[in-house]
Amino acid sequence: MAHDWQPDFEQLVDEHQSMVFSLALRMTGDRGLAEEIAQDVFLEFDRRLGKMESADHARFWLRRVAMSRSVDALRRRQTRGTDRWVEMEDHHGIHAEERTSPLGARLEQLLATLPEPQRAALVLRYQEELTPEEIAAALEAPLATVKSHLQRGLKLLRAKAAIHLKEFVREKECVRGV
Amino acid sequence: MKNRFITFIFAAVALAMPALAQTAQLPVSSPIEKELAARASEATEITLDKKMLSLASRVMDGKDTYDDATRQLIENLDGIYIRNYEFDKEGLFTAEQVEQLRKNYETGEWSSLVRNRDRKTGESSDIMVKLVNGESHGLFILNVEPKEISMVLVLGPVQMSDLKKVKSIVKGTVKGRGGAEKSIPTKGKSRP
């Protein structure tokens, strides 16, 4: 059945390039690699443009493939002898001086130290403001797993931030459900 | 006291002579390492084979003293294998798991230089050197603290002065690209 939505590639690039690039950058921490991933994602998107049924479908597809390609790139990098958890002294991606907020820069650095599944969940939660169900769909992972990654990742990030930033003190003992 | 310890190690490693041209194999990540990584709040896993060390050496183009020193340190090595696990609290790993990490190096090829066990705290230290026909082919370091495990394996010829060079490179000041000075962050400052 033909769909009414006529995708405009250029308009979709304008609308979503920031999302795709940011996802790749926050996952890999490498600006050059994030650009390559974004290029690949959009080139693939162009090949499949005729199969996109709606604006939502396009956005979902781009997000899912951007995450998938970023995770693949991270794992390839690990296999070749580099480690995604290590804080790099020369951070190739996110430069602190580009952010006006030193807090934001520090949180970016702390995010990069999280294990990949937790980082993926947190990026989709706080950058894209997705629900856990939407995150599970984007990552093609079980909902329970996503909730666990969100909870553990947030707890870890909060603990790291408390040590380093001394301004995030949780008043409540219990872990907030997500 | 620190100097005496380092001197002791140098003396032991002074058995090292230019190694035979053999390329040793780096280990593959074991199930124990995966278990530890899963429980750690922070895990650092570095595996650098000869090819990667060679790539790294090539970009250390001698524009600063410490790049030069680092290149000299690594250029003849066959590989570096690092596993470092930090835990939120004590009791997240067992003595049996540590023993599993250690047992691969309790073979006839490896000679123990340092062996320390504290049954009360669970802390332990091992430094072993791999000797083949009296020549050094590797160094293994395993340090266990209540909330941290550090494992370092260096394959290839390890010379007497190498361990001292590590400290001077890490503790010294490194000139970054473009001439700006910066320090390599020490563990206490940089690790969240």
Place this chain on the structure above:
Amino acid sequence: MEFEPLDDFEEKLKRSFERWPAPPELKRRLMENRRRRKERPRWFALPREVLVAVSLSLGVGVFAALYSGIASYQHEQQREGEAARQQVLTALRITDHALDNINKQLAAHGRASQE
């Protein structure tokens, strides 16, 4: 699904994790690639003269591709080398830290033996 309101830390995360702007060359390169791909005609529909011209220029194209491939390879090697360099520095840092800890353990052991 109804969300619980974010706490203060989560609000800060949300603000800090705003999307980064994509580099301008990303779209430029994409549109250029796309334009080239769409303008590429099917080879069997081309006039004979065009086919000949294309064949003659193929040699030049292959050379250019090889050159660009080599440049790209060198760039990739440089990038990988930098990443490996960072790994080496981190490895040294961890080694130094382990040796420091061992020193402390042995010093403590030495003190305990004397007591």
